[in-house]
Amino acid sequence: MKWFQLPLGSFQANCYILVNRQKECLIFDPGDESQKLIQFITEKELTPKAVLLTHAHLDHIGALDDIRKEYKIQAYIHEKEADWLIDPSLNGSKLFTPNSPLKLNPAENIMKGEQTLSVKGFDFELIETPGHSPGSVSYYFKELGAVFSGDALFSRSIGRTDLPGGNHKQLIQSIKTKLLTLPNNTIVLSGHGPSTTIREESRENPFLV
Template sequence: MEWYQLPLGPLQTNCYILSKENGKCLIFDPGEESEKLSNIIQQKSLQPVAIILTHAHFDHIGAVDDIREEYEIPVYIHEKEADWLIDPALNGSGRYEMIENISGKPADFFIRNEQEMTIGEFTFQIYETPGHSPGSISIYFKEGDLVVAGDALFNGSIGRTDLPGGNHDLLLNSIHQKLLTLPEETTVLSGHGPATTIGQEMDSNPFLNGF
């Protein structure tokens, strides 16, 4: 399995593409710049099969409808943020004057609990990792030794918890109970900034010391 990191939009939110050798791919958090994302998909001769959202803050969802319609693929999100795609007040786009309100279509499928899921040729584990937002999830691929962690865990940092629905203690618990229990060699694909590993964050992340 290969993965590609595409920082998109003014906040440089990481969109990820995970692909198989046959070109089938999953798209995570297409935040903006749908044309740029589509160009990469075409250049690499990829065939998207689904969009999966780690959560629905505005900087992670801006290109969802464009990509969904272009490739005719479904969108998956946790049920606790089922209304966020259609409500600017919930996804945060309505709180900033410089941000265009994002009010799109509902997701096609809702994730309701932790589970192993299979979409096409991809099998992965869903972990609920709330704290940054109520419906934040992390998606673990044992086959590729990687986890798409959204804005839960960053290289040397953790997600902010001062937005509506955020909870600092809950986020720390999510990280320790769900993410730091993964193998230390697991690559962490974060919503912003460079990739890291579980082992690196266990050893050096200042926000996790003393928890």
């Protein structure tokens, strides 16, 4: 498997595309610029199979409906944020983009609890990492040696906790007990900014040392 990173929209939230040998792919957090994302997928000749959301803030979901419609695929979200897709006051669009509030279609698949999942032939561990938002999750792909951490953990930083449902203490606990316990060489694919590793963040992240 291999992955691609596409920063999208004014928030430059990272959308990731994870590709297997058959050129099938999972799409993580399609936040904006659906045509840019579709063009990339077309150029790479990929076949999208599903959309996985790390959480439901506006900068991670803005292109979700376009992508589902284009490829006839389904979305996955944690149960604690299932309502956020349809509620602008929860997903943040009422606050940040009041002239274009996001009221999306509900997710087809609601995830609950930590578990090993298989989605369209892709196997991974679902890890609950709340704090940035109540339903924030991370997706750990052991075979790839990478974790898609959303806005929980960044390179030398952590997610903000001043939005509705945010909890700083909970976020620190999530990172230390759920993410930093992964193998040191695990690549951290964050919701914003460059990738990093568990080893680097364990040693050098000023919020965690």
